[in-house]
Amino acid sequence: MANSIGRFLIKEGFISDAQLVQARINQKQNSGKLEDSLVSLGFLSSEQVQKILHPIPSIPITISNTGLSEAFLIDLLKLHTKKQALLPCFKSRINYVFHLAL
Numbered sequence: 001m002a003n004s005i006g007r008f009l010i011k012e013g014f015i016s017d018a019q020l021v022q023a024r025i026n027q028k029q030n031s032g033k034l035e036d037s038l039v040s041l042g043f044l045s046s047e048q049v050q051k052i053l054h055p056i057p058s059i060p061i062t063i064s065n066t067g068l069s070e071a072f073l074i075d076l077l078k079l080h081t082k083k084q085a086l087l088p089c090f091k092s093r094i095n096y097v098f099h100l101a102l
Contacts, residue, residue, distance in 0.1 A: 005034055005053070009044075014052065019043045 006020045015023070015038065026037040035053065038044045044052075060066045063073060 009038075009052070012052075014048070015043050 006015075006024070009015045010017060010020060019038070019041070023034055023037040023041055023043060026041055027034050030037065030040075035044070035049045039046050039049060063070070066073075
């Protein structure tokens with residue numbers, strides 16, 4: 001795992017080969033994680049490590065950006081329209097429009 005993290009960090013330009021070698025030596029001496037060695041040596045900040053290894057996914061702006069199929073979304077909407085009394089009115093070019101039945 002540490003090898004793949006190190007290769008990823010080099011490939012993405014966060015650290016150099018020499019920094020990875022130095023961090024691995026530090027890691028072995030201290031029996032810790034590679035990312036902890038990179039931080040303790042000052043090659044990366046703890047904030048950078050968090051953002052790199054645990055990125056927050058972006059919020060999809062359109063339905064197509066969700067990666068969900070239109071058929072799945074239609075089925076999901078049908079299920080919830082029965083539970084919430086939502087009445088589908090029409091589909092515009094990019095959105096489904098619903099009215100709440102009162």
